[in-house]
Amino acid sequence: MYACTVCVWGFTVKLVLRIGGSIVASPFDPALLSAYADLLMKLKHEGHTVAAVVGGGSLAREMIRVAQKMQLREPKQDEVAISVSRLVAQLLLMKLGDGGAESVPTSLEEAADSISHGKVVVMGGLTPGMTTDAVAAMLAEQIGADLLVKATDQDGIFTRDPRKHRDARKLDVLSFDDLTQFLESKKHEAGIHQILDPEAVHILKKRKTRTIILNGFDPRTVSLAVKGKKIGTVIR
Numbered sequence: 001m002y003a004c005t006v007c008v009w010g011f012t013v014k015l016v017l018r019i020g021g022s023i024v025a026s027p028f029d030p031a032l033l034s035a036y037a038d039l040l041m042k043l044k045h046e047g048h049t050v051a052a053v054v055g056g057g058s059l060a061r062e063m064i065r066v067a068q069k070m071q072l073r074e075p076k077q078d079e080v081a082i083s084v085s086r087l088v089a090q091l092l093l094m095k096l097g098d099g100g101a102e103s104v105p106t107s108l109e110e111a112a113d114s115i116s117h118g119k120v121v122v123m124g125g126l127t128p129g130m131t132t133d134a135v136a137a138m139l140a141e142q143i144g145a146d147l148l149v150k151a152t153d154q155d156g157i158f159t160r161d162p163r164k165h166r167d168a169r170k171l172d173v174l175s176f177d178d179l180t181q182f183l184e185s186k187k188h189e190a191g192i193h194q195i196l197d198p199e200a201v202h203i204l205k206k207r208k209t210r211t212i213i214l215n216g217f218d219p220r221t222v223s224l225a226v227k228g229k230k231i232g233t234v235i236r
C-alpha cells in the first residue's frame with residue numbers, strides 16, 4: 001500500500017504513467033490512445049494526481065533511420081525522435097480537453113507547474129541522449145510520485161527473454177538491486193528498446209519509488225495497479 005492522501009474510495013496516488021510507444025504508436029492505435037486518454041481522466045476524477053510520458057514508437061525509429069541515412073549525428077537522430085514523441089503526447093493531450101495541460105511541457109518545471117494547477121500532464125521526450133523511461137523517472141522524482149507504472153508490450157519482467165526462451169518465468173516482485181542485474185547496461189543509442197532504461201532505474205532507486213512494469217495493451221491493468229492489485233512486476 002502507498003503512503004497517500006485519503007479519498008472517497010480509499011486512497012489517492014501521485015502517479016507517473018509511462019506509456020510505451022511500442023504499444024500506442026507501433027503502428028498508431030487511435031482506439032488505444034483514446035482509451036488511455038479516458039483512463040487518465042478517470043484517474044483524475046478519482047482524485048489521483050496523474051502525469052503521463054509517452055514515446056514515439058515506430059515512427060520515431062523510422063525518423064531515426066532517415067536521419068542516420070542522411071548522416072546526421074546521434075543527438076540529431078534523438079531530436080527527431082523527441083519531436084515524434086511530443087506529437088503523440090499532443091494527440092493524447094488534445095483528447096483530454098480541459099482536464100489536460102495547455103500544451104506538451106518541454107521541461108520538468110513546466111510539467112510540475114501544470115500538475116500543481118490540477119492539470120493532467122502528458123510529456124514526450126526531453127533531451128537527446130536519454131529515453132522517455134528516464135524522463136518519466138525524473139518527473140516522478142520532481143513531483144515526489146508514489147508510483148511509476150510502465151505500460152509496455154510484455155506482462156512484466158521475466159527471468160529470461162520470453163520471446164526467445166519458453167522456460168522464461170515472470171517475476172512478481174523484484175528489488176531495485178536485483179533489477180540492475182537483469183538489465184544489461186547498454187550505452188545509449190537512438191531508438192534503443194529496453195524493458196526499463198537502467199538510467200531510469202538509477203533515478204527511481206534513489207527514492208525507492210514503487211515501480212510496476214505491466215502489459216499496457218489493456219489500459220485496465222493500469223487501474224488495477226493503482227488500486228494496489230497484484231499485476232505485472234513490482235519493483236520496490
Ligand code: UTP
Nearest residue numbers: 020021022055057078081125126127132190191
Ligand atoms: P523511447 O525508447 O523512450 O520511446 O524513445 P518508446 O517509443 O516509448 O519506446 P518503447 O516502447 O519503450 O520501446 C525513443 C527514442 O527517442 C529518443 C531516443 O533516441 C530514444 O531511443 N529520446 C527520447 C531522446 O533522445 N530523449 C528523450 O528524452 C526521449
